[in-house]
Amino acid sequence: MMLAWIWSDWPWTLDTVVRLIFAIVVVLLPAGVTVYLYLFKMVSFMQSRLGPMEAGPYGSMQLLAEVGKNLQKEDIFPAKADRTIFALAPYVVLMSTFLLAVVIPFGPQATFVNLDTGVFFALAVSSVSVVGVIMAGWASASKYSLLGGLRAAGQLIAYELPLILAVVGVVIQAGTLNLQGIVTAQTQGEIFGFGGLGHPFILTQFIGFFIFLVAVQAELTQVPFDMPIAESELVSGYMTEYSGFRFLMFFIAEFATANIFAFLGATLFLGGWQVPPFVHDLLGVDANWQYFNLIGPGVMLFKMLVLTFVVYWVRFTFPRFREDQLQKFAWKFLIPLSLVNIAITGVLKVAFS
């Protein structure tokens, strides 16, 4: 009775609940898949070992065991820590991950929010996680943590600029910030008059794509950009003092954010949830066929897995940068390169339109 009244009076309440549940699914499910597939298994094969084999078939339940283990661990606060901020920091990081997830489109109607500012909003909220990292580093009352937090702040500020500038090329080509609009622009585009594949922006924005991947790797503080957690120097950086479910939250946020940046990269450069347009002709449907709401998430998952594969491949292949090399690489190479990319894209856009 009560619920019926709420839903009839505020029709968007049910909508909101459904969206919330799906947001949790979108953040957690791909995170679990990639952690098992890449972090546990792929890296094991790269290092000539088997990886987890005991829990479930081929160790596929290992992740549940890890979650269970972390949940029952004691939630330890260091004696001199600033308790409130220490406790809040992982929530801030995880909040940034969830805010990032809500703008990704998965189908013609399957969006959480179809924001007009789309990709700009995504890049803005992704920077909120730095605040959480700094809070964690400072509140732990530990030299290692503080140094980790400081390194994270310096690094994330340096690599946010190339990340934003790399996306600008795509935005110029698509003519919109809206992610759904960017997907449409890639489906309707043509390569020299041939429209069968659409026009995924990776073909013309390959420099932007390269910068995007590098900057994402650095934003995620994954190797070779893992100076903030550098385990041989700082124990575990800003996460050193965390245990139990708060550590688990950092862990989830790290891998979920990797996936969501991969979703974002797939939307910006690989055509998003759309299949290549020649499939439309084969099936005899148009680009907004309602069943794309079901197919779209699968397409996105596939493209996301391809991109996260690159992320983990790089992660387990390259040695760590030195702090000064890391800063130089961002300020003296990536940012000038992305500015040149924007200039060329702008000139060509005007010349060809």
Add this chain to the structure above:
Amino acid sequence: MSAFLLAQTDVIALTDTEAWVINGFFYVLAVVGLLAALKMVTTKNVVHAALYLLIVLSVVAGVYIILGAEFAAATQVMVYIGAVMVLLLFGVMLTRAKIGDDGDLDYDQKWIGALTSVSMFAVMGYSLWEAFEDDKLPSDMMPQRTGEVANSIFSQYIVPFEALSMLLLAALIGAVVVARRD
């Protein structure tokens, strides 16, 4: 909230309940913002003060969203929270970042500061009241499109925009000159 919903469906008029909900959101934001602002100037710890300032700035972003200015809200988050506050925290931690109370965190001229802020509040409040009295926001208010913002910046407001860019460039070069002594 309203802007997010509107942007999605292009619904025009709000029902009474929805308007009530949005007003509720505004009052929550206002109370949180006021309390955080007060705590920011009274707290005895520099990092706490910076984090309270961060709450105030996020509340401002929330108010932009209620007013349907999505682009301004995203810019507020990106510039103030993602860059300014991170740099501020970075600076504070490099210099003084004690945990617990910072005993000497006081300022002789705080009463002058309080007087200034109260008079600022009076002037702003008076002028806002003079201009709008108790006007209501139009119930068919559309969220501002990013394209429109871009068009107005690069046509109507091109001169102030370029002047601001030059000012920022000058500040940037000035900062480099001040920082580098070789």
